Amino acid sequence: MTSTVDRPLSGDDRAAMVRHTLEREVPGGIGICSGQQVHPGRGDRFPLHDPTSHALVTEWPDPGREGADLALAAAVEGFARWTALGPAGRADALRTAAQLVEARAGDLARLETLTTGKPLRDTTAELRAVVTMLKFYGGWAERINGETLGGAGSWHAYSLLQPFGVIVAVTPWNAPLLTAAANGLPALAAGNAVVVKPSEFTPASTIRFAQILHEAGLPLGAFVAAPGLGATVGAALTTDRRVGKVVFIGSVSTGRAVASASAAAGIPSILELGGKSANVVFADAGLDDAAAGALSAVFSGTGQSCQAGSRLLVQDSIRDKLLDRIVAGARVLRVGDPLDPETELGPIVHRAQYERVRELVALGVAEGARQLADLPLPAGIATGPMRTGNWCTPVLLDGVAADHSLEHTEVFGPVLAIDTFSDENEALARANGTEFGLASAVWTRDVARAHRFASAIQAGTCYVNCYKVGHPSAPFGGFKSSGWGRASGRGVVEEFTQSKAVWVATQRTAPAFPSLDRQR
Numbered sequence: 424m425t426s427t428v429d430r431p432l433s434g435d436d437r438a439a440m441v442r443h444t445l446e447r448e449v450p451g452g453i454g455i456c457s458g459q460q461v462h463p464g465r466g467d468r469f470p471l472h473d474p475t476s477h478a479l480v481t482e483w484p485d486p487g488r489e490g491a492d493l494a495l496a497a498a499v500e501g502f503a504r505w506t507a508l509g510p511a512g513r514a515d516a517l518r519t520a521a522q523l524v525e526a527r528a529g530d531l532a533r534l535e536t537l538t539t540g541k542p543l544r545d546t547t548a549e550l551r552a553v554v555t556m557l558k559f560y561g562g563w564a565e566r567i568n569g570e571t572l573g574g575a576g577s578w579h580a581y582s583l584l585q586p587f588g589v590i591v592a593v594t595p596w597n598a599p600l601l602t603a604a605a606n607g608l609p610a611l612a613a614g615n616a617v618v619v620k621p622s623e624f625t626p627a628s629t630i631r632f633a634q635i636l637h638e639a640g641l642p643l644g645a646f647v648a649a650p651g652l653g654a655t656v657g658a659a660l661t662t663d664r665r666v667g668k669v670v671f672i673g674s675v676s677t678g679r680a681v682a683s684a685s686a687a688a689g690i691p692s693i694l695e696l697g698g699k700s701a702n703v704v705f706a707d708a709g710l711d712d713a714a715a716g717a718l719s720a721v722f723s724g725t726g727q728s729c730q731a732g733s734r735l736l737v738q739d740s741i742r743d744k745l746l747d748r749i750v751a752g753a754r755v756l757r758v759g760d761p762l763d764p765e766t767e768l769g770p771i772v773h774r775a776q777y778e779r780v781r782e783l784v785a786l787g788v789a790e791g792a793r794q795l796a797d798l799p800l801p802a803g804i805a806t807g808p809m810r811t812g813n814w815c816t817p818v819l820l821d822g823v824a825a826d827h828s829l830e831h832t833e834v835f836g837p838v839l840a841i842d843t844f845s846d847e848n849e850a851l852a853r854a855n856g857t858e859f860g861l862a863s864a865v866w867t868r869d870v871a872r873a874h875r876f877a878s879a880i881q882a883g884t885c886y887v888n889c890y891k892v893g894h895p896s897a898p899f900g901g902f903k904s905s906g907w908g909r910a911s912g913r914g915v916v917e918e919f920t921q922s923k924a925v926w927v928a929t930q931r932t933a934p935a936f937p938s939l940d941r942q943r
Contacts, residue, residue, distance in 0.1 A: 434476030458637030474540030501644020587667025626650030693908030698861030780836030860902030
């Protein structure tokens with residue numbers, strides 16, 4: 424591998440560039456934003472570091488419970504304004520937002536890259552997905568209706584689909600803008616106001632998104648960005664009785680704690696949690712495509728993806744042929760400055776996650792897995808000013824058995840756990856042998872096998888001869904410990920609305936108590 428950076432900036436210069444971008448894109452700083460003015464907090468200050476150098480960019484004050492109250496008060500008022508627009512007005516605002524985001528996609532992608540370390544090629548693709556969502560849900564806003572109910576006898580019966588009011592979405596640091604859109608836009612289309620609490624590590628793009636949505640015609644408070652710490656802002660938002668529903672995207676342990684606390688307050692939730700997705704390659708697969716797919720499945724986004732194909736199960740008869748291709752492919756992946764359009768792997772978003780990835784790799788080796796290739800950092804990074812960043816080259820660990828930790832532990836980094844199987848029954852047992860069930864894939868030319876496997880796999884998504892494709896028309900969510908509820912697809916209407924039955928008498932009927940009728 425060679426560096427994509429000719430003359431990389433020093434850590435301080437890089438931090439200054441990120442700071443300048445933040446000042447330009449989010450001039451009010453980090454704080455509660457209901458669409459226009461930013462209200463900074465007054466609590467403990469939280470540091471933001473540049474992922475490529477770990478240099479300090481800035482510090483921002485946690486808004487705390489006071490900020491959460493401000494956000495919810497704004498959303499309650501925003502819900503009334505958003506409702507008053509009616510379906511057609513809401514559709515127009517979302518479609519206008521699609522045009523604005525599309526026009527500013529370059530700046531938004533750059534902001535996301537600078538604050539997350541995710542390669543520009545990835546954030547650019549994510550912005551295209553956000554535009555698609557805005558257009559899709561703009562169309563849905565006028566098509567969310569109840570139905571006329573048959574068999575009602577002497578009544579006219581129908582149902583209404585009505586919003587909850589305020590939806591709170593707690594989003595992660597790996598794809599802040601994408602997840603804010605994926606979970607906030609269907610809720611908006613259904614008529615709700617939305618409060619998004621982004622990760623404290625990556626708050627900027629959500630604030631900018633709130634401002635653009637307001638510019639597009641969403642009233643103040645319809646979409647509120649509420650950055651802050653989980654123990655303060657997050658805890659207050661997810662347990663306040665003004666909230667109709669909570670959406671959480673993150674780890675299993677935190678998600679369960681959030682769901683428990685929300686349920687105790689009488690608030691339902693949607694959870695999208697961790698994954699340990701199996702990527703299964705049968706002997707009849709196209710090996711070149713399967714190898715490229717396996718590399719993309721786990722290494723895109725530097726492995727920081729809940730649906731990463733982090734377990735590769737290979738039929739034993741093709742093991743050597745496939746792994747030779749995968750090792751060769753991993754060697755040429757471009758690790759470098761995430762602002763370089765040619766870069767394919769950037770740094771880990773923050774230092775604590777970087778250390779966790781290193782610890783889990785060491786644990787995998789200690790338990791008996793064998794690292795297939797030594798892939799050093801490019802010289803421009805290893806010896807240059809970015810050497811202090813959160814860099815991790817692709818890791819390929821072979822021989823990760825069913826009882827190894829890496830078979831069951833989500834790494835959330837560029838680490839591929841590899842093992843073999845002999846037949847279809849064993850492959851299915853291994854694929855289903857974890858507590859997770861978010862995504863999966865099968866590579867085969869046997870159409871019948873592909874459908875059998877897709878039906879039997881215990882996961883919310885199964886890819887056949889591909890990986891990580893999607894559209895808001897398709898459901899996305901987890902089985903088992905990977906969560907419950909769906910944030911896209913037809914079922915999302917039910918997630919973000921409450922159904923109401925209406926009964927209208929069309930003729931006078933006999934009273935339940937005849938004695939009352941005799942008094943008329």
